Amino acid sequence: MKNHDVIVQDLAPRKFGRLGAVWIGLLLLLIIIGIIAYVDQLVKGQVVTNMRDYALWGIYISNFVFFVATSFVGSVTVAILRLTNNAWRTPLVRIAEIITVACIAMAGITIMIDMARPDRLLNLFIHARLQSPITWDVIIIPTFLVISLLLLYFPLLPDFAILQKYYSKTKPKLSKWYGKLSLKWTGNAAQKEIQTKSIRVIAVLIILAGILLQTIDAWLFSTTYRTGWDSTNFAPYFISGAFVAGVGALVTVIYVVRRARKLEAYITEYHFDKMGKLLALACLIYLYFNINEYLIPAFTAKKGEEVHLATLFTGHYAPLFWFVTIAGLVLPIIVLLFKKGRKPLPMFFIGMIVVIASWWKRYIIITPTLLEPFLPIQGVPESWHSYFPSMHEWAITVATLAMALLIITLLVRYLPAVPIQRTADEQNLSATLQSSES
Amino acid sequence: MENNSKKSRRKFLDKGLKIGIASAIGGVALSKLSTSLKANAEEGSGETMELMTTDGTIIQVDSSEVVEMGHRHGMDYNVREGIPNRKFVMVVDLAKCKNALKCQSACNKAHYITGDNAWMKVYKMQESEDTAPYWMPTTCQHCDKPACVTVCPVDATFKRKDGLVLIDNDRCIGCRFCMAACPYSTRVFNWGDPGQEVTLNLDMTGVEPTPEYAGMPSLKGTVDKCDFCPHMVKEGELPHCVTACPNGVFYFGDKYEDTVTNGEETVRLSKLLEEKAGYRLLESLGTEPSVYYLPPVDRLVDFEDGMEHFTEFQSVEKPVKE
Ligand code: SF4
Ligand code: SF4
Ligand code: SF4
Helix, strand or coil: CCCHHHHHHHHCCCCCCHHHHHHHHHHHHHHHHHHHHHHHHHHHCHHHCCCCCCCCCCHHHHHHHHHHHHCHHHHHHHHHHHCCCCHHHHHHHHHHHHHHHHHHHHHHHHHHHHCCCHHHCCHHHHCCCCCCHHHHHHHHHHHHHHHHHHHHHHHHHHHHHHHHHHHCCCCHHHHHHHHHHCCCCCCCHHHHHHHHHHHHHHHHHHHHHHHHHHHHHHHHHHCCCCCCCCCCCHHHHHHHHHHHHHHHHHHHHHHHHHHHCCCCCCCCHHHHHHHHHHHHHHHHHHHHHHHHHHHCHHHCCCHHHHHHHHHHHCCCCHHHHHHHHHHHHHHHHHHHHCCHHHCHHHHHHHHHHHHHHHHHHHHHHHHHHHCCCCCCCCCCCHHHHCCCCCHHHHHHHHHHHHHHHHHHHHHHHHCCCCCHHHHHHHCCCHHHHHHHHC | CHHHCCCHHHHCCCCCHHHHHHHHHHCEEEHHHHCCCCCCCCCCCCCEEEEECCCCCEEEEEHHHEEECCCCCCCCCCCCCCCCCCCEEEEEECCCCCCCCHHHHHHHHHCCCCCCCCCCEEEEECCCCCCCCEEEEECCCCCCCCHHHHHCCCCCEEECCCCCEEECCCCCCCCCHHHHHCCCCCCEECCCCCCCCCCCCCCCCCCCCCHHHHCCCCCCCCEECCCCCHHHHCCCCCCHHHHHCCCCCEEEEECCCCEEECCCCEEEHHHHHHHCCCECCCHHHCCCCCEEEECCCCCCCCHHHHHHHCCCCCCCCCCCCC
16 A cells, blocks of 8 residues: 555656657647638638538537537546446546546637637627527536536645645745645535535536537537438437547546556556446447437438438448448447457557547538538539538647647646545545644 | 617618608608698697607607608518518419529629529429429528528527518628528528628619618628518519519519519419419428429420520629639
8 A cells, every 4th residue: 555645746746758748849839720720711711611501511510519529528427437436436537527628618619610700709698599509509518617617626625735735845836826726625524525515516517517518419400400410319319429439538538647647556457447348338328329320210211311321321421431330339349348458558549449430420420411401402613512621620620629638738737637635545544644734 | 670789781671761760760750741641631730749850950840740650661661570561472483494594693693692602593303213304493482480590599590570581691600500400501601701892872873783782792701592682572673583584483472462473474372372283392391481383384395495504513603704
């Protein structure tokens, strides 16, 4: 058993090494390129994208849906791990909460990038109409952001107090900040009670808000008549998809943090094994809804639907469709069945593939449907018959992804990625802690 | 009134708006117009009223000179409410259409369409291999249950009581949700600067058409579509596409009056629909369009003749570059 000081030293945030600096530099570069592209889009209008009257939404929207989906990880881990009091959650929840905050913040930004008149953003409040699913989004996204920030913050209080003490000599300035953030946390019974209660409330809230968020996101599409979107299966389909995307991202980020911060002693193979099972479960559920969404309609497909399914199964989008289905869904299930598949390194690759497939999955949900309207596409330039993102769209989209990674990186840099107090408690060292404090 | 909010651009439907406001304020107007109506009215009642004229000065008027006046066709009306007691409909007789495309070019010209996607499309249709091909002109269907209006988050696209579905492009945020929602793919977007030449019509003769004259000028980052030409309808005239068609394909009219006209003949709407078995596009979706179609039976011309004008990849003629 490790003693308390070692734990604090291991888990306290610390400066990046060379590699970390390069990583941040790279992200900043991508973000700057994206900002330049966005300014150009503001000036010239969305002609700089390859979206046109038929493909009227593109990767901005699919990227938005991806962010929303990934942000679901906070709700999932809370629902499955915190509320059920699973012991193996301790080193995982903080990172899950960080991913959630980063993704939902970026979702909000991404949807604004898609607006052709961001200068009229306020109209969404001034002239808000409750019957539009976009208005529901305008309500739920900030709500979810606030809840996820609280969920990140409240469990951090004791850790902030520890860090204040830890840095009091070496870095007085940083220590002051941690002190302020800790809200005078001393760890007495009254404080603990309030904290536990609040976390419980927030935990319930984030599950509700998370499910609502995914549902509204699905309704954005299923409230239209479009073939492939007009589906009653869409909300649970999106929720289960979000489960997969979220856990996939969690596995990937945890692996990287573990290596970068050398946390092998805290995030063990046992944790990866558990996460592997969780991911497999997520994929199985999602597979079930995919069958409901694609296979069963094939039996009674109306004409439009038949065309839609054909472009996915054998047509233009077939390679992408089978990639996201096989590599992003079936393959993980098979690999994760084996104990060897649930070791950290294979899990990392599986997580990566799942995340990439999740991103393209949203593309597959949005683009083909838009290019199959009820009336034929006629009288428009030939290039409007298909869609592939322009350089501007890629630059901007990559920048949003980089920004999400930057938020995650910075939060991991300044917050203890693994909860210190809880780890200490679990290792039965709280007694030592108290005596050293007094 | 709606136009309290801002900008003169909003007067897109009404040249006589100022007079309109003055009369609408009190629901009264000077009775000069109405002397004939009140021919036997007594010589002044002795009471006076204060009224504001269009240029803002207050004048004293004998109250017997003042009468209540309802809104009339061709006068002002609330742009968001529509022309009172009307319900505009269109009937498209597919049997007569030979893809002359005069409707399209007239609409393009009148609305200064500069993009690549016309508001008025003539589709080359063929449902299945064994069924006959035909030409199908489409406008916005001005649905009574418009999917586009339901999803708009800011009420920029709205449904009027007279049946028109219009767009307030001063309010539109450019989310394109309405385009995704419209099952008739009728909406077009200004992806870049529309580049319309807005010539201010200063001589007041109203001859020189400008985007103001035909509707709102298009704006970058907002959505557009067929507006059923309210600027014409208000004057009691027919939309451009209707008058431009050499074959009398389009009938336009008022459902409450049960009459529609294509400029040459005026017919009972109900009778026309009954006799020619009228139908509406994608009826099963429940959008309740205001545009009716008459099936392409007993055609006078070959479908093939229309192929001459068919351009698969173009609907707006581009000015030839020098
Ligand atoms: S045709 Fe489309 S744009 Fe026109 S009213 Fe109907 S749903 Fe709206
Ligand atoms: S694009 Fe404009 S009109 Fe259409 S839904 Fe969005 S705000 Fe409304
Ligand atoms: S009614 Fe007016 S706007 Fe609509 S297609 Fe005809 S000319 Fe164009």
